[in-house]
Amino acid sequence: xxxxxxxxxxxxxxxxxxxxxxxxxxxxxxxxxxxxxxxxxxxxxxxxxxxxxxxxxxxxxxxxxxxxxxxxxxxxxxxxxxxxxxxxxxxxxxxxxxxxxxxxxxxxxxxxxxxxxxxxxxxxxxxxxxxxxxxxxxxxxxxxxxxxxxxxxxxxxxxxxxxxxxxxxxxxxxxxx
Numbered sequence: 001x002x003x004x005x006x007x008x009x010x011x012x013x014x015x016x017x018x019x020x021x022x023x024x025x026x027x028x029x030x031x032x033x034x035x036x037x038x039x040x041x042x043x044x045x046x047x048x049x050x051x052x053x054x055x056x057x058x059x060x061x062x063x064x065x066x067x068x069x070x071x072x073x074x075x076x077x078x079x080x081x082x083x084x085x086x087x088x089x090x091x092x093x094x095x096x097x098x099x100x101x102x103x104x105x106x107x108x109x110x111x112x113x114x115x116x117x118x119x120x121x122x123x124x125x126x127x128x129x130x131x132x133x134x135x136x137x138x139x140x141x142x143x144x145x146x147x148x149x150x151x152x153x154x155x156x157x158x159x160x161x162x163x164x165x166x167x168x169x170x171x172x173x174x175x176x177x
Contacts, residue, residue: 041082041090046072048080053113055124060085062148064096064113064126077107079128081148096141096151097128103137103158104130124148130158137161 030036041063042048049066056062060083067080079097082090097108111128119125126141137158141151 041084041087043067043069043080043082043092046070047074049074050110052079052111052126052128055113055115057124057148058146060147061087062113062124063090066109067095069095075107077109079108079111079126083147093149096148097126097153099130101130101139101153101157103132103139103161104128104153106131106133108139109136126151135162 047066047068052064052066054061054063063082063084065080065082067078068074068076069078069080070076076099078095078099081093081096083093084090097104099105099107107130109129109131111126113124113126114120115122115124120142124143128139128141130137130139138160139157140154140159142154143149143151145151
């Protein structure tokens with residue numbers, strides 16, 4: 001069987017510069033790797049985890065997932081973003097969300113992508129768990145970009161916080177319904 005390489009851009013933030021470092025690995029890196037899946041959306045390197053949402057928008061499929069693009073470790077969580085036109089060949093975009101605010105400084109964790117008439121006007125929106133040094137928060141991000149590349153955290157974030165964080169120590173896995 002022939003491997004269909006994922007074009008992994010593995011973009012990670014460059015501190016204090018607002019730019020992204022390109023840590024691409026060439027497709028040849030995985031040639032002959034029997035442990036690498038071929039018909040599965042996956043970034044090329046480092047730590048990835050659960051998918052937060054699959055959405056079809058403007059004729060393309062978008063998958064958002066937990067990603068640490070700078071190391072193979074579970075820390076400083078971002079939201080990775082893969083795009084496909086056919087669900088076979090995938091392109092890795094820059095992260096949709098990156099930590100950096102007081103309510104998500106330790107990571108942008110689980111959440112969901114959703115569309116709603118009233119809240120988002122049928123455009124995609126993101127709800128996610130932001131974590132600071134002691135507790136989780138619910139935060140929201142939106143985009144006006146039709147390619148879903150540029151997301152903006154809401155100025156009202158966090159949109160929800162627990163009054164007593166110790167009462168629910170493992171708060172996460174947000175869903176909109």
